Amino acid sequence: MVYRVKRVYDPPAVEDGLRVLVDRLWPRGLTKEKAKVDLWLKDVAPSTELRRWFHHEALLFDEFTARYDAELDANPAVAQLRELGDTHPVVTLLVGARDPELNQGVVLERYLEHHPR
Structure with missing residues (x-):
């Protein structure tokens, strides 16, 4: 199994495999048809409180x-x-997220790869 992270705003590609949206909120300005999301798993996203606290500030990423x-x-x-x-x-x-390096997808991918079941 391979997990990858990609911005939902980037064009879908065949090599994406199963496309799972891991945001709690639907991305602004994007239709479901254009997003080509196979599954929206919002329950795996950070809590609303954590998301608001982090606010994608680079200095908070390690604590996030x-x-x-x-x-x-x-x-x-x-x-x-x-x-x-x-x-x-x-x-x-x-x-x-705008930043391809500092987002919950990157953290989630690392978690899935490095934490045992």
């Missing part, structure tokens, strides 16, 4: 990562995402 990892430890939606990874060779985690 630690807090989001703690949320993921207790989140049953992670198991659903792992099952999707077991049944699809590629799962692309879609995020609406």
